[in-house]
Amino acid sequence: MTASEDFDLVIVGASFAGLTAARAAALRGLKVLVLEAKKDPGARIHTTGILVKEAAEERDVPDSLVRPVSMVRLYSPALRHVDLATRGYYFLTTDMPGLMRWLAAEAERAGAKIRCAAKVTRAHRMQERIELPEHGVTARFLLGADGARSTVAEIFGLGRNRRLLIGMEQEFAQVEGLDERFLHCFLDSRLAPGYIGWVAPAPKVIQVGLATDDRHRPDMAAFRRHLSRLFAFDEEHIVERRSGVIPCGGIVRPFADGNVMLVGDAAGMVSPLTAGGIQMAFRFGRRAGQLIADHLKRGGGLPQEVLARELPALMHKRAMRWLLERRPPNRIYDFLIGSWPMRRLAAGTFFHDRALPPSPLPRNAGKEREQ
Numbered sequence: 001m002t003a004s005e006d007f008d009l010v011i012v013g014a015s016f017a018g019l020t021a022a023r024a025a026a027l028r029g030l031k032v033l034v035l036e037a038k039k040d041p042g043a044r045i046h047t048t049g050i051l052v053k054e055a056a057e058e059r060d061v062p063d064s065l066v067r068p069v070s071m072v073r074l075y076s077p078a079l080r081h082v083d084l085a086t087r088g089y090y091f092l093t094t095d096m097p098g099l100m101r102w103l104a105a106e107a108e109r110a111g112a113k114i115r116c117a118a119k120v121t122r123a124h125r126m127q128e129r130i131e132l133p134e135h136g137v138t139a140r141f142l143l144g145a146d147g148a149r150s151t152v153a154e155i156f157g158l159g160r161n162r163r164l165l166i167g168m169e170q171e172f173a174q175v176e177g178l179d180e181r182f183l184h185c186f187l188d189s190r191l192a193p194g195y196i197g198w199v200a201p202a203p204k205v206i207q208v209g210l211a212t213d214d215r216h217r218p219d220m221a222a223f224r225r226h227l228s229r230l231f232a233f234d235e236e237h238i239v240e241r242r243s244g245v246i247p248c249g250g251i252v253r254p255f256a257d258g259n260v261m262l263v264g265d266a267a268g269m270v271s272p273l274t275a276g277g278i279q280m281a282f283r284f285g286r287r288a289g290q291l292i293a294d295h296l297k298r299g300g301g302l303p304q305e306v307l308a309r310e311l312p313a314l315m316h317k318r319a320m321r322w323l324l325e326r327r328p329p330n331r332i333y334d335f336l337i338g339s340w341p342m343r344r345l346a347a348g349t350f351f352h353d354r355a356l357p358p359s360p361l362p363r364n365a366g367k368e369r370e371q
């Protein structure tokens with residue numbers, strides 16, 4: 001029998017949370033290994049990957065991998081729209097495979113090892129350590145950053161994500177008629193019950209996506225038919241299709257037990273309202289890496305006890321999710337679109353910081369781009 005290699009920290013999952021945690025822990029001097037099921041962290045991406053401004057402030061990313069979009073065009077089911085912007089606010093659409101590979105390279109540069117094509121299916125406690133026999137390694141601490149359907153949570157009896165949204169997306173090389181200055185978002189209780197549809201101009205492609213609650217399956221063909229009054233989609237221009245689930249039930253309990261902890265989607269760290277999880281994956285991935293290092297090297301308290309005090313309550317967002325799940329009739333959206341309460345609500349949801357004054361839209365905003 002070959003001897004196991006010992007690590008301070010083994011992280012399952014090389015994505016936003018796992019790679020950010022790996023970098024932070026390795027910089028603090030831990031011997032870190034990341035185990036990733038895919039053959040390359042940039043392969044088979046399951047997310048749109050839009051960074052809200054707060055996520056871009058959490059983690060600096062290369063400008064060459066992102067595209068800033070500062071305005072949102074919000075549509076009602078009848079495709080009436082309102083344009084929204086807030087001074088200084090922006091989203092970054094991303095070259096996701098490129099960004100994921102860059103995050104991996106940064107973690108490695110800090111000293112972490114990343115092993116790909118290394119799916120974890122088994123792990124157990126062995127005295128003070130965790131053993132992962134199929135990979136021949138042991139760890140003083142195990143961090144599950146393995147997404148919404150976490151194997152680490154399952155193996156160690158931790159809390160599981162019970163409420164999920166289902167997201168589906170198609171990437172197009174081009175879409176005729178699209179005003180690329182906007183992130184286009186679509187309210188529709190029939191096509192997107194519990195969430196929204198979107199068309200986002202990314203650095204290299206146009207992303208067309210739809211998410212629903214888990215009692216419905218997103219119908220991309222119906223969504224594209226619905227949008228055909230606005231844009232022309234050509235099937236031949238599809239370059240990628242993807243789907244995935246998004247936790248929307250809040251933080252799982254318990255998210256840790258002794259020297260095993262969850263972070264990112266695995267821990268349910270996703271805004272229940274916007275379904276954005278990258279910002280929290282960056283923030284709490286970094287904090288998890290720091291706190292585990294402080295615990296193992298510097299006599300700090302249990303990471304989960306410190307992290308629990310830092311987690312957001314998300315009460316307002318959970319209330320809004322409750323409302324969305326009631327599936328407001330489409331005629332209500334059509335009636336309210338453009339109204340002051342709807343604009344306030346939408347601005348609060350998209351731009352978070354309601355204290356900022358509204359930005360004057362560029363003079364030609366609201367008109368389609370001249371072809």
Ligand SMILES: Cc1cc2nc3c(=O)[nH]c(=O)nc-3n(C[C@H](O)[C@H](O)[C@H](O)COP(=O)(O)OP(=O)(O)OC[C@H]3O[C@@H](n4cnc5c(N)ncnc54)[C@H](O)[C@@H]3O)c2cc1C
Nearest residue numbers: 013015016017037047050120147167244264265276277278
């Ligand atoms: C369609 C869709 C669109 C989205 N759009 C956005 C958006 O625009 N903006 C935003 O903020 N959020 C978005 N989200 C949510 C966002 O993608 C997640 O919150 C984010 O990816 C969470 O990062 P993570 O590192 O926690 O987990 P994940 O990104 O899910 O990564 C988990 C990693 O673990 C690996 N893994 C899983 N199981 C194992 C195993 N047993 N062994 C080894 N490796 C394993 C996986 O291969 C994966 O690499 C979207 C989600 C979906 C589904």
